[in-house]
Amino acid sequence: MKLKPILTLAALLASGCAFAESPAAIKANIERLTGGNVKVDQVQTTPAPGIYQVISDGEVFYTDASGRFSIIGGTMLDMQTRHDLTADTMNRLTSVPFSSLPLKHAIKEVYGNGSRKIALFEDPNCPICRVFTKFVDQLDNVTVYRFIFPVIDPSSQALARTAWCSPDRAGTWKAVMAGRRPSGTQDCDVSGLVEILKFGEKHRINNTPTVFLGNGKRLVGATPPEQFIAELDASGKTQ
Numbered sequence: 001m002k003l004k005p006i007l008t009l010a011a012l013l014a015s016g017c018a019f020a021e022s023p024a025a026i027k028a029n030i031e032r033l034t035g036g037n038v039k040v041d042q043v044q045t046t047p048a049p050g051i052y053q054v055i056s057d058g059e060v061f062y063t064d065a066s067g068r069f070s071i072i073g074g075t076m077l078d079m080q081t082r083h084d085l086t087a088d089t090m091n092r093l094t095s096v097p098f099s100s101l102p103l104k105h106a107i108k109e110v111y112g113n114g115s116r117k118i119a120l121f122e123d124p125n126c127p128i129c130r131v132f133t134k135f136v137d138q139l140d141n142v143t144v145y146r147f148i149f150p151v152i153d154p155s156s157q158a159l160a161r162t163a164w165c166s167p168d169r170a171g172t173w174k175a176v177m178a179g180r181r182p183s184g185t186q187d188c189d190v191s192g193l194v195e196i197l198k199f200g201e202k203h204r205i206n207n208t209p210t211v212f213l214g215n216g217k218r219l220v221g222a223t224p225p226e227q228f229i230a231e232l233d234a235s236g237k238t239q
Contacts, residue, residue, distance in 0.1 A: 021066065021067065023042075023044060023045075026040075026043045026052055027040040027054075027067075028067075029066060030054065033068060033079040033080045040054055041056055041057070042055040043055075043063075046062070050064060054070070061073075068080050075087070094204075095215075095216035095218060096212055096216050097216050098117060098119065098212060098214055101145065101147075101212060102192075102199050103119075103145055105193070105195055106145035106146055107148070107169060109143070109170070110143050111137075111139055111141065111142050111143075112141035114141065115141050115143075116142045116232055117142070117214035118143075118211055118212070118232065119144075119145040119212040120132075120144060120146050120147065120210075121200065121205055121208055121210040123149055123153075123156050123208040124159050124160075124176045124177055126152055126209065128209060128221065128222050129208050130178070130179065132222070133177050133209075135228075142232070146170075148160045148193060149197070149200060149205070149208060149210075150197075151200070152208065159181070160176075160193060161188075161190060162176070162186055164192070164193050165185050165186055165188035166184050172184065207220050207221055211223070213232060213235035217231065217235060219231060
């Protein structure tokens with residue numbers, strides 16, 4: 001007698017071998033899906049049902065029985081579309097609604113029409129920050145919220161307080177980020193600076209520079225300029 005399709009599928013799945021592929025077939029699928037860019041040396045089973053170990057040019061990664069979905073360095077990739085499935089989840093976990101940022105404590109600068117938004121957390125003792133802040137200064141049609149975020153070294157905290165207490169906070173901070181060490185009082189109300197640090201702790205901002213785009217997406221570290229511009233443009237369409 002014939003089983004209905006859904007019952008047939010359930011029965012096959014229960015058998016544990018419905019879509020099992022041979023190592024040779026998995027090898028062929030991976031090489032086909034990657035256009036030959038990944039040369040597979042060996043495929044073998046693992047103790048986890050349906051998961052196969054792949055050795056390629058001295059590197060090890062894992063794949064499903066189809067060879068399409070692979071786990072490489074803790075990241076799951078769709079080998080057919082080249083899409084990073086893990087990144088989608090991480091973006092959701094690390095994004096922060098832009099309106100929830102402590103914007104009233106930021107140094108706000110508007111370039112061009114200011115239509116796109118970014119929030120930048122930076123530390124003066126971070127070499128990448130000092131380079132990246134100059135790149136941000138060259139952007140057009142963007143509103144930048146700079147957050148003084150002294151977390152790298154105790155000397156960062158003194159520089160942060162000097163800038164925070166300056167009558168020209170924006171100018172002094174720009175001088176600090178340019179490598180200068182301006183003098184000035186550190187005796188003022190720094191509760192806003194403390195609020196920024198608490199926000200960073202709450203949202204696990206552990207590296208500088210950290211950027212939040214207008215759509216809430218988080219970018220950490222030295223994002224290549226071309227990628228950053230593409231992300232910025234995309235965020236402007238989803239704000």
